[in-house]
Structure formats: C-alpha cells, structure tokens
Amino acid sequence: MRVAESLRSTVVWKAEWVPPVAGHILSKGKSSKRRSHPIFVGHLAVALGSKSVDKQVPLAAAVAAAFALDLIWPVLLLLGAEEVRINPGDTAFTALAFDSYPWSHSLLLVLGWSLVAAFVARRFLGTWRAAAVIGVLVLSHWVLDFVTHRPDLPIWPGGPLAGLGLWNSVPGTIVVEAGLLAAGLSLYASATKPRDRIGRWSLVSLVALTSLIWVTQPWAPLPPSSGAVAWGALILWLLPPWAAWVEKHRTTEGAVAPVSDGSSDKVTDA
Numbered sequence: 001m002r003v004a005e006s007l008r009s010t011v012v013w014k015a016e017w018v019p020p021v022a023g024h025i026l027s028k029g030k031s032s033k034r035r036s037h038p039i040f041v042g043h044l045a046v047a048l049g050s051k052s053v054d055k056q057v058p059l060a061a062a063v064a065a066a067f068a069l070d071l072i073w074p075v076l077l078l079l080g081a082e083e084v085r086i087n088p089g090d091t092a093f094t095a096l097a098f099d100s101y102p103w104s105h106s107l108l109l110v111l112g113w114s115l116v117a118a119f120v121a122r123r124f125l126g127t128w129r130a131a132a133v134i135g136v137l138v139l140s141h142w143v144l145d146f147v148t149h150r151p152d153l154p155i156w157p158g159g160p161l162a163g164l165g166l167w168n169s170v171p172g173t174i175v176v177e178a179g180l181l182a183a184g185l186s187l188y189a190s191a192t193k194p195r196d197r198i199g200r201w202s203l204v205s206l207v208a209l210t211s212l213i214w215v216t217q218p219w220a221p222l223p224p225s226s227g228a229v230a231w232g233a234l235i236l237w238l239l240p241p242w243a244a245w246v247e248k249h250r251t252t253e254g255a256v257a258p259v260s261d262g263s264s265d266k267v268t269d270a
C-alpha cells in the first residue's frame, strides 16, 4: 500500500527521536506475574462519540462494535488461529508483535465483519442509521489500528501489511489517543445526562480505569507468555456490560424533561 508507506515514513520520521526500545528498558528487570492488558482508548473514544450521531444506538452496542476486532482476537489466539509474540521494543508503546491476525484484523475481512455487524444492528436496533453507525464503528477499529500499529495489518489474508506506526512514539500515541478520548467523552457527556450519582461515576470510572491500563502499558511488566496476553485481553469483554451499566444510569437530553420514572427506560435499555 504505497500511500500507507509514504504516510508511515512521515509519522515514523517525526517519532524517531523516541528510543525504540524504551518499553524494553523500562520494563526489563520488573518482570512479574502481573499482566499488562492491551486496551486502546481510541476505540472507546469513537464509541462514546457515536452517541452524538445517533442517540438510539446503545453505548454497550457501540463499545462492542468499536472493540469488536479486539474482542474476537483473544478468542482466535486461544484457538490457535492467530498469533501474537512478546517482543520487547517491538514498538515503543507495546511489546506485542502481532505476527498473524488475518481473521480479526485484515482489512478485507474487517469490511465483511462491519457489514455483518450492520445487518445485525439493523435487525435489533431497527433503523438503517443505527446499522450504519455500528458498521462504521467496526471499521473504525481497523482505521485507528492502521494509524497506531507498525505495518503489521494485512490488507487481505496473506496480503501486504499496512500501518503508520504511531506507536513508535510514546508521547505521540498519548497525545493522539488522549485527545480522541477527550473529544469522545465530551460528545457523550453533552448527548446524555446522569440520572443519578452512578450515572456520573460509572462513566468516570470506565474512562479512568481504561485510560490507566492504556497509558501505563509502555512501563508495565511484560506478560509472561503469549497465552497470558490472550487471557488478559479477554478483560475487554467487560467493557460492553460496563457501558450498559453506565447508560442505565444516564439519559439522553430529549428524554429527560417529562420523565417521572420508567417511561424513559426504553432509551437506556434499548
């Protein structure tokens, strides 16, 4: 992918002053049984931001769509269909080398997954608008991964690899992903209001905890094995129910005025 390669060289060029083995040096000697979890907040950002596009799309569905590829990835790792390797300094931001993930992360199949997700969403959410939001969210995962990963994302299984390599720069990664998250959070916070204290703190804790896990990754102890990476990544399956919990205690602005009790539940439980 020529355009990708030239864009990548630009980004990598800007990031070159960052020692590529920073993660290695910082995590070496601190190896323990604790696991670092590969969570990337850019995906949470687009899920939150989608609320401003269509309020009928439940946050849980948006989060599941935005993280979909990373939800199926650990399952495929455990089944032996895809491969990850621990390679300290692979990029500055993560020690994970994504050696093979054609089913979950090749552009061709991701286009297919996003169509499947859109049709499922059309059936359960009822509108083509919601279906489009879900489909685009699934596809957005690949686009964000394309920006951050080094060229390890296949265009099709066995095809050329793409990736702009933002992870070669820890500061660059933090600035871009944190900026996205701030934007997504502000869109979500302006499209919804807390019904109660839980509505506020469940959202704050969701964003704070995922941010903490994400931002400490370059300095986190190395996972003991690639199997541990796969099991650790299953933590992502907690995100959709957490998002559902958040939204159960929040309401969209339009629904807040005449609400007395249960009449707005269709908004939050949709």
Ligand SMILES: [Zn+2]
Residues within 6 Å of the ligand: 069, 070, 105, 141, 145
């Ligand atoms: Zn991914």
